[in-house]
Amino acid sequence: MLARLPGRLLQMIPTFVLIGIVVFVLIRLLPGDPAAALLGIHATPEALARINAQLGFNRPVWVQFLLFVGRLLHGDLGISVSERIPVTEVIARRLPVTLILVVMAAIFALILALPLAFVAALHQNRLTDVALRGIFQVGLSTPIFYIGLLMLGFLGARLHWFPVGGIGNGVVSGFYHLFLPALTLGIGLSAILMRSLRSTVIGVLRAEYVEFARAKGIAPWRVLTGHVLRNSLITTLTLFGLNVGTLLGNTVIVENVFAVPGIGGLLVEAIFGRDYPVVQGVTLVLAVMVSLVFLLTDIAESWLDPRLNG
Amino acid sequence: DPVMGGTLRFARNTDSEILDPVLNNANADIWILTNLYSTLILPAPDGKGLLPGLATAWSASADGKSYTLKLRQGTKFADGSPVTVDDVIWSLNRARNPNIGIWNFLLASIANVSAPDDNTILITLKNPDPSIPAALATFNSAIMPHKLFEAAKGATDTEKANNFALHPIGDGPFVLSSWERGSKMVLKRNPYYFGTDKAGRHLPYLDEVDLTIVPDDATRILQLQAGQIDATEFIPYVRVKELQADPNLTVDLFPSTQVTYLQLSVFPKLADGTPNPLSNTKVRQALNYAISKEAIIKVVTHDLGTPMHSFFSSTTPLYYGGDGPAYPFNMAKAKALLKEAGYDKGFELTALAQAGKANDTATLTLVQQMWSALGVKLKIQQMDETTLDNHRNASNFQVLSAYWTNDIADPNEMTDYSAYYPNIKSAYSGWNNPTVNKLFEQSQTELDPAKRAAEYKQIQQIYVAEAPEFFMYETPFAVATRKNVVGFQQSPLGNDIFDMAYFEK
Amino acid sequence: MSAVAQSTANAPETGSAPGEPLLVVRKLTKTFARSRSLMDLVKGEPRRRVHALTEVDLSVRRGETLGIVGESGCGKSTLARCLVRLHRVDSGSVTYDGLDVVALRGAALRRFNRRVQMVFQDPYGSLNPRMTVRATIAEALSVHRICPRREMPARIAALMDLVHLPLSAAGRRPHEFSGGQRQRIGIARALALEPDCLIADELVSALDVSVQAQMVNLLLELQERLHLTVLFIAHDLRLVRHLSHRVAVMYLGRVVELAETEALFAHPRHPYTRALLDAAPELDPSRRGSAEAAVRGELPSPVNPPPGCAFHPRCPVAIEYCRRVRPELVRLRDGRLAACHLAATEDGLVQSTEL
Amino acid sequence: MTTPLLSIRGLRTTLATERGQVTVVDGVDLDVQPGEILGLVGESGSGKSMTLRSILRLIRAPGRVSGQVLWRGRDLVPLREAEMRAIRGREIGMIFQEPMTALNPVLSVGAQILENLVAHTDLGRSARQARAVELLDLVGISAPAQRVNDYPHQFSGGMRQRAMIAIALASNPTLLLADEPTTALDVTIQDQILKLLMHLRATLKMAVILVTHDLGVVAQSCDRVAVLYAGRVAEYGAVGPVFAAPHHAYTLGLLRSVPDARHARQPLRPIGGAPPAPDTVGERCAFMPRCAYATAACATARPPLVSLSDGRLSACVHWDQLEANEWAAV
């Protein structure tokens, strides 16, 4: 894997360029431009022209793209149209929150899905299994904002166990505040993971090497931890990598419900506000982030699965 | 008695974008700005009158072509530096500069601002303008520290403004202490603020206001109920009754200038070239009659709204509501009018609404149902705000759900926008009434209040009779606070007024 | 059934008489590229290759059965696949009845495939699990327009009878058959095209002894009836010995010995052949072999074949010369082909002083 | 005759499948003497692997094992799982049919050996490590100290099989259950593995049950042979006599299916048909439909395994009417 790392990194570049172009074109296909979004009902042709000229959005798209790429090479993503500060600053402020949120969500999803998938797999087709699958099916079919509001209503407002939205001040309080949104996101993801994980575990449990381990006379829990868990984790990781995009997409909703100033909400706001520089910047950062996650899952997979080191 | 001190935690649904009085354009900016900057004249909290601000007195010359204002002595910016006539002149000149921002039209009649002495400001006008005192009480005329602004980084006014607005120093009751974009804004008491209460105590009472951003209505209310915040605005009407019943909460319904209505295009032809049935006055009247405002007020505003009598709100100066609600529900009349107009077979209309605004879609859903009795088929299409504005500003729409809040305590802004053709074709509707146009132009220079009132009465009557919009309702601002919060006010223009707020012991 | 036999009999004679070489392979080389990491690329290391076949020489005579044996991974399947053009060869030539097989493409390739068919090792994998027997055979018939649509049922019945499958099984899918029956379906499908050469890659390896025997009988019967030329690839020396007229022994991508069956089994000349025969367990418990294994070590990696004679690391009689110089496949005195320095010396083909 | 190490009587194993309960081992009787190699042959699906797994009770619920498995006089069938674990791997080792799937691909070979040592020995960490290397050396893996941390995919097929043997031998079992240890391998490698097993048997005084398809393997390596058909033992006896004069029509059929060097390109005499699916036999000789000697007597009941002379057992009604095997005459 480590030998292939530089290759993987190189491979990302065309992806980023492609994403850059698609985003550039897509956002400019939206009706209205940053000036129109800024001015709203106060827009007059003169004001629009003045502001677009100020912001440089009156030039041909390809010129804008080249300028964007040129600035990008200096680490400059431009200035946010609506917030009027550098996009790098906007992202720097919002990204960590989302990162923590997503990481916590991933952990929650694993904590939920992994043991429960095991329990379900070990009780295949018995009541426990059916009940667990039923619960996760509900999790899978319930809109994420609804789960979020229920969490807020019960665990937050009613029981006062958790703060009702926001991100608090400081690290400890930050984690405390992000608990519910991360859990909400995690539930959604765990429902996706659980389904395939269960069948993976069932498959692994049936594998000959598990039988062989039993034939060695080692204890059942050692069989589970030493053989089944590790092999199931590989599939989980793959699956997790595939669902990072979904997870990030759901942050849009969760951040809205829980008043978390993260990057998902920012992106949608920026799309609606025609804040071209922010959309471009955030997309790029997301692409880098997701690619890194892919890379990390790849590395973790090859660490777990020596066959991949071929 | 008011208690000094304390931190008020207030949740808003969206964050401000720029805290510059001139360059802003979003309500989320405007409604917070008055806490940071003072104007020469202050609007009364009820929106009806004007109070002394940085100027203690003002008077117009006999010909109405100049105003003289006396500056208050010893006022300071939040950093302790004095407010000088230079700051005033520079600020007003910046505010009326046609190349900066979009609010300069409010001060368009000013020809020159000067200072005969260190305590006096003389404003000369191109023509008499009765709305100047109100304009000077509007956020964009705020007085800013010239030197500090110039010291801000950047080459152009825009760049300087962007940087200055990150750490604005103003002369309002509060000063920005920290700002985490999209999440939280902390306002600290400005110790140099000139304002006092009736008992002579220095305002504001509060030490601090924490403004947090919570986009989701339901979450904001949950936070309030959980005691995580002390107050919040934009309570959905459906929740008002329920929250009023909560022993821990108070729900205030502040009179507002907010009106909700459906904007129309009355051009003879639509953007796609097909004939426009709404260009026919009778059709518009018929459709207006066919809308049961009572039902909408009941279902959508849960009886918090009131029917419109005019095209602007009853809280606006020079409002005329004497003829009663516009177009009370009358299906028979509606049918008759439509028949007269030759449209008794019905037709199709498309209404645009902003995506995610539950009330707009609810209203349109009701209208859709009501009109179906006339054979008028209404299609509803939601879109994001910018796309909607794009349709509006290109006059590319038939019906469009809209609401309005005044920014200035004068009817001229709304009239200019909605009823006066030469500027923006009466809000891009294409409604062009020469009488109204002439009356409005006269009223803009009319110094006699009675005559101006008469002109406005006529404008409103013509407008209602011609029905270039579908009248819906006006609504108060619903703000919920914890029981111990007293004195918070929202002006009819929407400004959040924190300087009189305090915690009851 | 008779239809099949007839049409094969009526196939135009293509010149060469029985016993003449039908399929001639010359210096056939096939390598597979291994994926190369970026690091290798940066370091400028050449792309690593699996040397599956190296300069293989072979000829199959019309109507004969040529057996091919060798260890797993020595290139038997690769050879078979190259012959039916499933692989593109790197170099060398394959001539079939005067036809240059390597250069074939499009319609000509399809015509060639009609004449040379292959049956695969894996009875589970070589049939489309979703197609019934009837559909499988009918597809072959209709794609090549072997017979008019109305005659198809009769032709299918004839083919199934030929391989001893009951007609009632025509509507079933592969998973409803045993391994031996599946191989029969595979053979029926191949025979549907009326080929004159059949390449059987480990046709019976996956089957039980009793079923193996059934298949052996079937192959013998078919060859008799349809005058097929057969290339029989197998692990099992007993089977190869039973079926083949001649046998080729392969080691690490090369043919190391090729001889008439009986001669080969009686007097193996290549040490590898000898090891192979020694290692094969005899069926007679009274004739137990030595307690020592016939040959040490494992098959070397085809990525880095050893220099010199590929067998030298495991060869009990290897001398220093074998480590350096690769022996050519030469014709020995007794007419067989072998690639061994020592065998060549024994026969006086090489002066022992040269070694 | 000495007391057998392992004595199996009426072993019956039932598995739960989609079609319901299926009996795949249907009353197997077997004896294994200390230090002997017992060959277990039979067609695919005859229940060889299931018999081995049943001995170690590696049958998952709701599958069931019944009958008697006397291991040094102690019946394993009623033992609790924990007691069973002390026997698995410790006293009875097992190697599985397919080394590719039976070795955990994500654990190093060493780790998989160590597991066994941790469970069954009280060796210290370094002693275990040393033992693992020693084991790999024992099964003939060159440079064992370097290869111990390799993963299964880095081993060739033959080496994987050796690694499995090393794992099974880790705690010096008295009996090794070897399920087709050579089927997937080439003749030369098969030869090496079989010679290794025989060598280990001799040096470690270990008994082996060797499952195989290949009659040649039995002839060359086993002391005694049991022929399995449809979940039952058809014939049992010392290898030489059984091969020379099979006492079951099925054994005879198997031996005749193998090509004979003297009759090249002559039709063979295979057993017709295919073995029955488990549980479709009914009350008759399971081999009857394929048997050339079948008579009405075969159709009345499943013939029991009866003891014949010199320790041979057969379940054939017509055992004494069979022709002798031909090559035996040579």
Added chain:
Amino acid sequence: MSGALPTLAEAPTEASLRRKRLRISVPLTLGIIITVFFLVCAIVPGWIAPYDPLSFDYSNLQVGPSWIHLLGTDNFGRDELSRIIWAAQVDIQIALFCTIPPLIVGTIIGSLVGYYGGIADMIFGRVVDLVVTFPFMVLVIAIVAVLGPGLVNVYIAVSAVGWVFYARLVRSEIMVLRQADFAAAGRVMGYSDLRIIFRHLLPNALIAVVVYWMTDMALDILLGSSLGYLGLGAQPPTAEWGVLVSDGKNFMDTSWWMSVFPGIAIVLCGTGLSLLGDGVADLLAVKR
């Protein structure tokens, strides 16, 4: 030679095999029942729904479940049950129109790319990266914003992105299948590539596609809800489960039934589809 003839007496007869092949499991039966129920709702909602889903009743705003209104009424006094039943029409439509075009296009592209590999596969790899790197929902939101809200545009947006997931799935299946001997056999038989791809390989890849398809349908109904939350989904007064749930959001405290019952409909439909998917996969699976 008769000895070589396999005896088929013990083998199950053709009829019994067919019966076994079609033996329908309990989960599958449940899946079929649920799916058929919703299909009936979608096809003839008018026969089942007790009320007009659009007619207002100002005297019965937000009344809870009762015998008159089994599932209560919404803030316009519309019967919730009737709205849920009529919504099935829209949601089944969403489930189908959001998935069938990507299913077809993705399957074809995935098959070709998986079989031929090469440059096309590399380009496809980049497209996959592009799509998976970009949060799906955001991409759909952006495309819907470009095209304007409304179901048709949602279909276009989801299809524009969704085909990639099908193609990726099919590609990896085909890549494995093309190694199979029966693919090689097809080539040796002189079959054309297209015949091998679409007649031999693809049918064997379809199980995975069917299972994914069923899940995808359920997820798309949910996506409708998220878009409804943002106002970009079905346009009023059209009832759609997701939009009903998100409309009911404001009434969670006062009128829980407005969001809970449509939510249950989503869960039920999703469960039905996934049971159906698993069951059909079981039926189609080739036993070995």
